[in-house]
Amino acid sequence: MTIQEEIRELCRQKNAVILAHYYQRPEIQDVADIIGDSLALAQQAQMTQADIIVMCGVHFMAETAAILCPTRKVLIPDATAGCSLADSCQAADLKRWKEEHPEYKVVSYVNTSAAVKALTDIVVTSSNALKIVRRLPKEDKILFGPDQNLGRYIMEETGREMELWNGCCHVHSRFSAEKLQALRQQYPNAPVLAHPECKKDILDQANVVGSTAALLNFVKGHAEYKQFIICTEPGILYEMRKSCPDVELIAEENRCEYMRQVTLEKLRDCLRDETPVVRVEPELAEKAVLPIKKMLEWS
Ligand code: 13P
Ligand code: SF4
Numbered sequence: 410m411t412i413q414e415e416i417r418e419l420c421r422q423k424n425a426v427i428l429a430h431y432y433q434r435p436e437i438q439d440v441a442d443i444i445g446d447s448l449a450l451a452q453q454a455q456m457t458q459a460d461i462i463v464m465c466g467v468h469f470m471a472e473t474a475a476i477l478c479p480t481r482k483v484l485i486p487d488a489t490a491g492c493s494l495a496d497s498c499q500a501a502d503l504k505r506w507k508e509e510h511p512e513y514k515v516v517s518y519v520n521t522s523a524a525v526k527a528l529t530d531i532v533v534t535s536s537n538a539l540k541i542v543r544r545l546p547k548e549d550k551i552l553f554g555p556d557q558n559l560g561r562y563i564m565e566e567t568g569r570e571m572e573l574w575n576g577c578c579h580v581h582s583r584f585s586a587e588k589l590q591a592l593r594q595q596y597p598n599a600p601v602l603a604h605p606e607c608k609k610d611i612l613d614q615a616n617v618v619g620s621t622a623a624l625l626n627f628v629k630g631h632a633e634y635k636q637f638i639i640c641t642e643p644g645i646l647y648e649m650r651k652s653c654p655d656v657e658l659i660a661e662e663n664r665c666e667y668m669r670q671v672t673l674e675k676l677r678d679c680l681r682d683e684t685p686v687v688r689v690e691p692e693l694a695e696k697a698v699l700p701i702k703k704m705l706e707w708s
Contacts, residue, residue: 425461432644497576498555500524581606
């Protein structure tokens with residue numbers, strides 16, 4: 410039996426579902442039941458009838474699934490797969506920031522710990538952040554964290570009064586404006602697609618700014634272009650190439666090492682041994698679930 414067959418057999422025996430983020434290794438995407446961006450993974454976790462959810466992604470994604478699905482067992486193939494952005498915002502520091510701005514609403518990116526979500530009014534992902542912020546009452550002033558690039562982008566698009574946390578994704582903030590300028594000259598007919606976690610000097614050069622799924626859908630929906638310049642984690646190129654084999658995708662290879670920590674061997678072992686389990690204390694989960702459910706209702 411191949412390792413892929415072992416994994417699928419374990420899923421069948423244990424009524425388990427494998428959810429994988431688009432930034433996972435290609436072989437993990439191939440063996441997964443569902444591939445998606447952060448929003449889709451949360452939505453799929455909430456809807457699943459499976460007894461076990463295996464989250465092939467980083468820790469906050471598994472934690473979000475555990476908060477939404479307290480009756481299911483949530484596994485992650487590597488519990489040390491973290492996120493530098495989520496780590497940049499500790500709950501104690503957010504609490505202090507809130508106390509300094511008592512009249513503000515807290516809007517947190519999903520890339521945060523359960524403890525941060527518990528201090529949040531509404532969670533957003535890169536798919537729904539603009540829509541949700543536009544829906545908040547006009548008079549609401551907003552504390553947004555932890556991604557300052559996404560926050561600045563939302564602030565510029567919506568004109569809302571916002572204070573931004575000083576965090577960023579070390580992967581997306583690595584994209585170079587100079588390299589992008591050179592690529593645009595080399596490929597003048599290729600639209601630039603960028604994730605909103607990229608810095609302003611990248612977003613200012615982009616034709617399309619959107620979540621991982623939005624960028625994929627743009628490539629799928631625009632057969633008039635033969636080339637695209639992609640500014641996001643290159644894991645998404647696998648699905649783009651599968652969906653649109655005839656287009657040329659030009660990308661800087663800035664990989665997220667946390668996302669790559671998940672391997673087929675770790676996935677097989679985690680399903681077989683049903684560990685590591687991601688648990689959130691019920692008292693904390695009760696608070697953290699509210700802003701996540703609000704996001705899902707507003708999406
Ligand atoms: P999305 O899945 O919302 O595009 O976010 C990208 C990301 O960096 C996930 O950690
Ligand atoms: Fe975190 Fe950035 Fe990796 Fe996403 S790509 S998991 S935001 S470090």
